[in-house]
Amino acid sequence: MPHRLSLNQKTTNSWPAAQAVDGCARAGIESIGLWREPVHEAGVAATARRVADAGLRVSSLCRGGFLTALPGPERDAAVDDNRRAIDEAAELSAGCLVMVVGGLPDGSRDLAGARQRVADGIAELVPYAASRGVRLALEPMHPLFCADRGVLSTLDQALEMAAPFAPETVGVVVDTFHVWWDPRVDDAIARSAGRIASFQVCDWITPFPSDALLSRGMMGDGHIDFRHLRRRVEAAGYDGDIEVEIFNAELWNTDPDEVLALMRKRYTDHVLEPRK
Template sequence: MTSASSASSTIAASALGRLSLNQKTTNAWTLPEAVEGCVRAGIPAIGVWREPLHEFGLAKARALLDDAGLRVSSLCRGGFLTATDAAARRAALDDNRAAIDEAAALGTDTLVMVVGGLPEGSRDLIGARARVAEAIAELAPFAGDRGVRLALEPMHPIFAADRGVLSTLGQALDLAEQFPSDQVAVVIDTFHVWWDPEVEAQIARAAGRIAAFQVCDWITPLPADTLLSRGMMGDGHIDFARLRRVVQDAGYVGDVEVEIFNADVWAADPDQVLRQMKHRYLECVWDGEMQVSP
């Protein structure tokens, strides 16, 4: 083996050691099936979703993950904090406290927060953002006491009405910086931030507060259901290697989650999806660091 190929292999092994499967990428699999799939594929970490977690059971899930030797890169999701009704607000806070406890029980310090869109019939975007801030202020100390960070996920503006009223990384940091970094942090999801002309400066600003780095591509034309418009890396328009380098320069050395919502990906054989995911992760996210063979 030449010195160049040896160095490339070392980089690939190191990169794959940071790869995480977000459960949504293999949406047809149960939690046990996803865990088994990761083990078969040699993927060392998994991002868990609460719904399949509840179906399987929290204690059983922790034992399953421990037996498989998998890290839990994140728990998804908390949030949805924009309700105006007092009872709905209390219910949302209670659900988020439960999610924080679940994250701690799974051994992850990252609870991904999709903060919520406008309440039905509302056009008060400023008020919705203010209610998110109030709720985070109430939840942050509770999370910190349990060793969990509330990881605010800014979402592309097309989702501001129904999913996330924090639309840029800068907005998410404006809120996160009001709290200790061990309580409130941010998620950098390439799908949501790639378009932002300020993204590199904001990633640098986020140093010490990056709780998760998620990757998937922006594909066009957008499908009718824009929620399912995430593509496999390399199928769209995002310069992953550039963003990965900026995130790395900001000091982030944690897992890199592949999170894809896409009807065609979900319909494919999940084991084949994982094989393609590993190859594209090396080829696209780590492009320029190594030569990747198909």
């Protein structure tokens, strides 16, 4: 079986948490990336038990972050919510808590300020994350999402933000969709050694879909050289799970068991080394 393959729950968006866990077990997939909303619906403790009973690893919990609000109640609420997310990641024994850092506040054009507030927020959360044994995983997002979702735009930038903290408490996410275009990505991955908390794969497809949030494709349907990036990530010492996270309306309308079968095949054909 394709070991190290992990299903990020977003890829089978119609499945509640319990069904996603059962689907992985049925398909022989050993690891799952969970999302907080469906986990809340099922209950954190119940999900943790179900995952354990199925013998799955939790490669990541998505997501914390959204730390760009100006000081005030909104920011305080975001920090509190991140503490809850850390608690949940601990209870689920998640490999990391993926941090989507947030976009510009409404009406603001102060990108440098938003980025600084993210750094400040991470610093504020680190002691709590360390006390709970949870690794925060800073996710650089494609510059497409800089304004409204994630002001952390490159792996270099994520590494700079992570640098002041212990690698076991603040790591980075390498998501092929977000980083594949970056002329510096090979070097940045090399410098990520010891910091890679999550490696996620999905493809960049063209023509660019009309809904930017659902623009991700199954591996092999687009333009990304997955083998190249996987080799780089492995050369940097990463030997953890490889999570397939795809936001795509067509896939979401497909029978999730079929999606898992397709994902396994594409993982073998496009991510792993070719068979001899």
